[in-house]
Amino acid sequence: MYASLPRFLLRRLLTGILVLWGAVTVTFFAVSAAGDQVDAILGPQAANLPGLRERVAAEYGLDRPLPVQYLDRLASLATGDFGRSYQRSQPVTRLLGSQILPTLQLALSAALVGLLLALIATVITAGRGRIVRTGTSVFEVLAVAVPPFWLGILLLSLFSFNLRWFPAFGSHGISGLVLPTLALAIPLAGVLAQVMRQELELVEGRPFVLSARARGQSRLGLLLRHTLRHALLPATTMSAWVLGTLVGGAVLVEKVFSRPGLGTVLVNAVQHRDTPVVSAVVILAALIFVVANALADMLYPVIDARLRETSRA
Amino acid sequence: MTLVEVAGLEVSFGHEPPVVRDISFTIEDGECLALVGESGSGKSVTARTLLGLAGERARVRARTLRVGSADVRSFSQRDWQRLRGKSVGMVLQDALVSLDPLRRIEDEVAESIRLHQRDSTRTERHRRVLEVLAEVGVPEPELRSQQYPHQLSGGLRQRALIASAVATRPDLVIADEPTTALDVIVQHQILRLLEEIKEQGRGLLLISHDLAVVARLADRIAVMLDGRIVETGPTERIVGSPEHPYTRTLLDIARGRRAQRPPHAGGQTLLDVDAVTKNFGERRAVAGVSLTLRAGETVGLVGESGSGKSTLARMVMGLTEPDEGRILLRGQPWSGTPERARRVQRQHIQLIQQDPQAAFDPRHTIGRIIAEALPGQRGARRRAQITELLATVGLDAHFAHRRPHQLSGGQRQRVAIARAIAPQPEVLICDEPVSALDVSVQAQVLDLLSELQQRLGIALLFITHDLTVVEQISDRLLIMNNGEVVEEGLTTAVFDNPQHPYTNALLQAAPRLPLLSATASHGGAPEPRAATDSYQEVPAVTDS
Numbered sequence: 001m002y003a004s005l006p007r008f009l010l011r012r013l014l015t016g017i018l019v020l021w022g023a024v025t026v027t028f029f030a031v032s033a034a035g036d037q038v039d040a041i042l043g044p045q046a047a048n049l050p051g052l053r054e055r056v057a058a059e060y061g062l063d064r065p066l067p068v069q070y071l072d073r074l075a076s077l078a079t080g081d082f083g084r085s086y087q088r089s090q091p092v093t094r095l096l097g098s099q100i101l102p103t104l105q106l107a108l109s110a111a112l113v114g115l116l117l118a119l120i121a122t123v124i125t126a127g128r129g130r131i132v133r134t135g136t137s138v139f140e141v142l143a144v145a146v147p148p149f150w151l152g153i154l155l156l157s158l159f160s161f162n163l164r165w166f167p168a169f170g171s172h173g174i175s176g177l178v179l180p181t182l183a184l185a186i187p188l189a190g191v192l193a194q195v196m197r198q199e200l201e202l203v204e205g206r207p208f209v210l211s212a213r214a215r216g217q218s219r220l221g222l223l224l225r226h227t228l229r230h231a232l233l234p235a236t237t238m239s240a241w242v243l244g245t246l247v248g249g250a251v252l253v254e255k256v257f258s259r260p261g262l263g264t265v266l267v268n269a270v271q272h273r274d275t276p277v278v279s280a281v282v283i284l285a286a287l288i289f290v291v292a293n294a295l296a297d298m299l300y301p302v303i304d305a306r307l308r309e310t311s312r313a
Numbered sequence: 314m315t316l317v318e319v320a321g322l323e324v325s326f327g328h329e330p331p332v333v334r335d336i337s338f339t340i341e342d343g344e345c346l347a348l349v350g351e352s353g354s355g356k357s358v359t360a361r362t363l364l365g366l367a368g369e370r371a372r373v374r375a376r377t378l379r380v381g382s383a384d385v386r387s388f389s390q391r392d393w394q395r396l397r398g399k400s401v402g403m404v405l406q407d408a409l410v411s412l413d414p415l416r417r418i419e420d421e422v423a424e425s426i427r428l429h430q431r432d433s434t435r436t437e438r439h440r441r442v443l444e445v446l447a448e449v450g451v452p453e454p455e456l457r458s459q460q461y462p463h464q465l466s467g468g469l470r471q472r473a474l475i476a477s478a479v480a481t482r483p484d485l486v487i488a489d490e491p492t493t494a495l496d497v498i499v500q501h502q503i504l505r506l507l508e509e510i511k512e513q514g515r516g517l518l519l520i521s522h523d524l525a526v527v528a529r530l531a532d533r534i535a536v537m538l539d540g541r542i543v544e545t546g547p548t549e550r551i552v553g554s555p556e557h558p559y560t561r562t563l564l565d566i567a568r569g570r571r572a573q574r575p576p577h578a579g580g581q582t583l584l585d586v587d588a589v590t591k592n593f594g595e596r597r598a599v600a601g602v603s604l605t606l607r608a609g610e611t612v613g614l615v616g617e618s619g620s621g622k623s624t625l626a627r628m629v630m631g632l633t634e635p636d637e638g639r640i641l642l643r644g645q646p647w648s649g650t651p652e653r654a655r656r657v658q659r660q661h662i663q664l665i666q667q668d669p670q671a672a673f674d675p676r677h678t679i680g681r682i683i684a685e686a687l688p689g690q691r692g693a694r695r696r697a698q699i700t701e702l703l704a705t706v707g708l709d710a711h712f713a714h715r716r717p718h719q720l721s722g723g724q725r726q727r728v729a730i731a732r733a734i735a736p737q738p739e740v741l742i743c744d745e746p747v748s749a750l751d752v753s754v755q756a757q758v759l760d761l762l763s764e765l766q767q768r769l770g771i772a773l774l775f776i777t778h779d780l781t782v783v784e785q786i787s788d789r790l791l792i793m794n795n796g797e798v799v800e801e802g803l804t805t806a807v808f809d810n811p812q813h814p815y816t817n818a819l820l821q822a823a824p825r826l827p828l829l830s831a832t833a834s835h836g837g838a839p840e841p842r843a844a845t846d847s848y849q850e851v852p853a854v855t856d857s
Contacts, residue, residue, distance in 0.1 A: 216394045218390075305414070
């Protein structure tokens, strides 16, 4: 694909920086346009003391012209200084650092479970009759159409409140992870299963499958040794998008299940117009997208040997 | 020992009329039976039925259907899996798609061993893979076994595919069009390999649409038409004194009629290629090639994969720039001019390619596809022109409403021709236009091209690897190898008196029927098949 790994990584690094810069810029101007930030800092109850606004503005550098603020923001970001939260008066990095782990936990487990569910659905329904395939299709479309938070509430009321199998809130280890994971994983499985099954059906018509069957390969053997690998290719392409949307979906699910994490932080920050925190979370999300995309692109040649840069003898 | 015994076989799909009707044949060990027929004759379905791979919806009925010594009519999936790959091996066409592109050659070849010799160890399997790769003539088996199919050349890939079918030393090998995707010399080598396999005592069922290809290998031939076997018998008899009219048709085509072309004076020079060279990095694709094309004549450009003929075609079409040399079209500079200047001239030179399906937008109707070549026309006038063009290529007007996938290969190629002649070009570049078609359909399309040329006075540059085809249609020939022109001259001169060793190799490798005299098809006494009349050693000119 690319001439070598170092060149590939360099290209990705440069485009990644470009993407991040874009994210920062858009966020900055969006937040600035959203209203006077000094009000956000002072809070709704701030007494209208004379000179307070000016002092606060000066302290936070908000009295400077906008382009200057922008360049200053870029400069501090480049050195890793994400500023201090308006709301909490903590360095943003410390605030996020403690909250990122539960979100990543949730996103990764949802990704794995989603992939697993999709694989199972694909394997079970591959090559079956029309009725089975159509039925599964309906389920998959439903799974995709259902919003994660609605699903979360449904799971919550069923499994937590009624059956009391799982805790209703908090992050008590594995059991607290099950329902939120399912809420995210099911819609994901819906999308992946559709993509994988379509690819599988396409692949099963190819001549090499006939060759394998002519050697005596069984249905299961065909799947495990031949066709599933092909079906994984489009799923790999989508994995970058998957990881990105999971991080986004985690926001809503964390709210529903009252889990700590980036989602909660972001929602609070937006409500209180805590610009530094909002910017930081956006940048973090963009970073995850960039890294996930790069990883997926690196994974592709591993699965499909035709994309490796080896010369024909 | 009788390997296959079939009597009264009928195969149908769903409620459609049977694709295979009342077929009967046997195959003994050490003999090769060829099933010959066009696409849709039912030959592939018959072959697959012997392995239970005719398809889910297939309904198979037969008075007798024995493979090995087993009655397979009552076979379960389990029974089939035990039979497939163990007593019967199958080789399909085009190893690029018949081998799993994501798996190494070793895994593909070892698959049948792994399935039928459950207690074999990894080392044993590896050893056997290397052994069988060497048997089928793959050099450096250790290296090749670790590679992927796309890393091997066409010939090596096909050998690897054959290796995967014979790894367990099956009694019967079924080869379904095993050489159709290959160059002439490589085809010859693969057929020789199959002959060796037969000589080891295995039975061989060879499926093909080309009588010339099977004639030297098959002991008996069965000709299929519309699902029935219309004639069957020993090869010598079929080739020497065919009885059924369809068999005679196939033979005529296989022999290749020497086209009665009026001697061509040659009009003005339309295309002038002057010592062009094209390099891709370090590789010289085309090295100092010159040719001229005059109005009304057909020049054949013959070469195998990698000879540079496709690159040359692209330069002639102005799609690639030569690194050295120049090309003139109708006396005007063609290569090296900006595309804007060329665009006006493009109506004078058109292209027909090998795969019409890929050359058409599958969502467009035929009418729309042809209309693309008639930009200035609208409405009724355009419709009339489309109808006229379709009629010129022998297609009915209603074809304009169909879509490419609804047409046969030959029909699609006719549409491609219609589209190409619509702007009334003076030069037509044909890049392997009939290679993907059945032999009988090839003849029809070639006839059409000849007729159009004589009527419209178009000059044809006919690029192909198939000598039989080029003999029928071209006045002059150029033979290309490794980017250079190794021989050129009048077609008859080159065929009768080849000068260059590569030309010799090509001519010897070209599949021809044992009897070349025209008298044989009129009931003359057939020549006895000479004992040495099997595959001669073709001097190795290319490495495959």
